[in-house]
Amino acid sequence: MRGLSFDVAHLLAGGLVLVSFMQLYQDRLSALLNMFALHALVLTLSVAWQAYIQDAPHLYVTALIALVFKAIVIPIALHRIIVRLGIHREIDKVVGVGATMLLGMGLVALSMVVMLRVTADADPLAREDLAFALAVVLLGLLMMVTRRNAVSQVVGFMSIENGLVLAATGAKGMPLVVEISIAFSVLIAFIVIGIFLFRIRERFDTVDVQALDRFRGERS
Numbered sequence: 001m002r003g004l005s006f007d008v009a010h011l012l013a014g015g016l017v018l019v020s021f022m023q024l025y026q027d028r029l030s031a032l033l034n035m036f037a038l039h040a041l042v043l044t045l046s047v048a049w050q051a052y053i054q055d056a057p058h059l060y061v062t063a064l065i066a067l068v069f070k071a072i073v074i075p076i077a078l079h080r081i082i083v084r085l086g087i088h089r090e091i092d093k094v095v096g097v098g099a100t101m102l103l104g105m106g107l108v109a110l111s112m113v114v115m116l117r118v119t120a121d122a123d124p125l126a127r128e129d130l131a132f133a134l135a136v137v138l139l140g141l142l143m144m145v146t147r148r149n150a151v152s153q154v155v156g157f158m159s160i161e162n163g164l165v166l167a168a169t170g171a172k173g174m175p176l177v178v179e180i181s182i183a184f185s186v187l188i189a190f191i192v193i194g195i196f197l198f199r200i201r202e203r204f205d206t207v208d209v210q211a212l213d214r215f216r217g218e219r220s
Helices: 002-025 029-054 058-085 097-118 124-146 150-170 176-204 209-215
Strands: none
Touching (some): 002 124, 002 150, 029 150, 058 150, 124 150
């Protein structure tokens, strides 16, 4: 049973890294939002499996929160925001897809090398899940750096939060009050971001970060 627990946990955590790469590959906002919904769904399965193998019922609450808010509510809301704002559907990139994917593979390798060495004395399941979680966080940061559209940067931010949740659950869970506070923090942040996007669109008629820099007199 322990071998099966390891295999399924690693499959789901690795699947989260794979979906992070799929997010980096997308060049249209609608496809990116669909990939984020899949990202949240894989996170839900991973947390639910950790709840099962750790015998930690409170983690099922985290899985339910991830399923409802991240896999359903937030993607649908972002789709509607895109339609309401009339945002250009293609994603502008700072660097090409090939270079971005190579950078992503380098970050995953760095995550494995660093985390496996730092956590050499930890539980084998926890240390490998932490390595995957760090990779998800770094890939989310990479998305924020290499995308010019504000909506895609929001997706990158929420992907980072997914990586942090994976890390917390892999390290033998976290208190229920922390999970609930994180969920409300993410929800409030999403509401603020939605209002922020509407205000940017209303004021500057674009959500392209590079265009906003040019408006301030900054040229890349």
